[in-house]
Amino acid sequence: MLSVRGLSVRYGRSVRALDGVDVEVPADGVLAVLGGNGAGKSTLLRAVSGTLKLHRGTITAGEIRVDGERIDRLDPAVVVRRGVVAVPEGRQVFARMTVEDNLRAGGLGARSAADRAAARQRVHDLFPVLAERAGQRAGLLSGGEQQMLAIGRALMSAPRLLLLDEPSLGLAPQMVGRIATIIREIHAQGTVVVLVEQNATMALRVADHAAVLEVGRVALSGPADELAASDDVQRLYLGGH
Ligand code: ATP
Numbered sequence: 001m002l003s004v005r006g007l008s009v010r011y012g013r014s015v016r017a018l019d020g021v022d023v024e025v026p027a028d029g030v031l032a033v034l035g036g037n038g039a040g041k042s043t044l045l046r047a048v049s050g051t052l053k054l055h056r057g058t059i060t061a062g063e064i065r066v067d068g069e070r071i072d073r074l075d076p077a078v079v080v081r082r083g084v085v086a087v088p089e090g091r092q093v094f095a096r097m098t099v100e101d102n103l104r105a106g107g108l109g110a111r112s113a114a115d116r117a118a119a120r121q122r123v124h125d126l127f128p129v130l131a132e133r134a135g136q137r138a139g140l141l142s143g144g145e146q147q148m149l150a151i152g153r154a155l156m157s158a159p160r161l162l163l164l165d166e167p168s169l170g171l172a173p174q175m176v177g178r179i180a181t182i183i184r185e186i187h188a189q190g191t192v193v194v195l196v197e198q199n200a201t202m203a204l205r206v207a208d209h210a211a212v213l214e215v216g217r218v219a220l221s222g223p224a225d226e227l228a229a230s231d232d233v234q235r236l237y238l239g240g241h
Helices: 041-049 076-081 099-106 113-126 128-132 143-155 173-188 200-206 224-229 231-237
Strands: 002-011 015-025 030-034 057-066 084-087 161-165 192-196 209-214 217-223
Touching: 002 041, 015 030, 015 041, 015 057, 015 209, 015 217, 030 041, 030 173, 030 200, 041 057, 041 076, 041 084, 041 161, 041 192, 076 084, 084 143, 099 143, 113 128, 113 143, 113 173, 128 143, 143 161, 143 173, 173 192, 173 200, 200 224, 200 231, 209 224, 217 224, 224 231
Parallel strands: 030 192, 030 209, 084 161, 161 192
Antiparallel strands: 002 015, 002 057, 209 217
């Protein structure tokens, strides 16, 4: 469904953030992208969502396709219309706006009022707290609730592919578990998910496939359960020996 081939990205002249990255995500899978600080995980998501330019990054080689169609030269708004939506790191909800208005902003591109209503219903079913707090300012939500709102807002445009950058960052373990369950549910409803995580334990539990990035290259990839069992992943990312 998502196919990344030979992708290289630079920031400015000197920073090579990705170097010949190949990643395939089948339509029936959640992909986890793992790796340490600066490995290039966020850069990969920015490249797919078309937002690299906002960070002064450029694709210098390779291509990105969704269902066979190239998306690597499109503007971010066009990428969204092709059904690819990202939830960037740090949540970034509109803190002064109500929960409901945040969701509405996510649904502005919907084709019809009926589509918008269906998307809102789906979001409220997944995250009942967003219905309960509809009139409250988003900035008053807890960190976990804000993460839910950020994901809910992305779902308002009914994406085919959802890109999540570190959704578990800074959340209490119980909330991480809830987010994990919701990611599986979103996937079960037919949305392909790419999940970037430093929390490898959570990511490998949720994902079907995984890729490990190391300084801009794919060091390992395969079924998530095989990676979870590998000695290198155990040692480097799961705290094993
Ligand atoms: P983290 O988990 O710390 O966010 P990451 O795996 O997501 O790390 P990236 O943020 O993609 O890594 O960064 C990859 C490399 O590109 C790093 O060397 C980083 O310093 C560099 N980089 C990222 N964004 C920029 C930018 N806007 N300008 C210059 N260099 C950048």
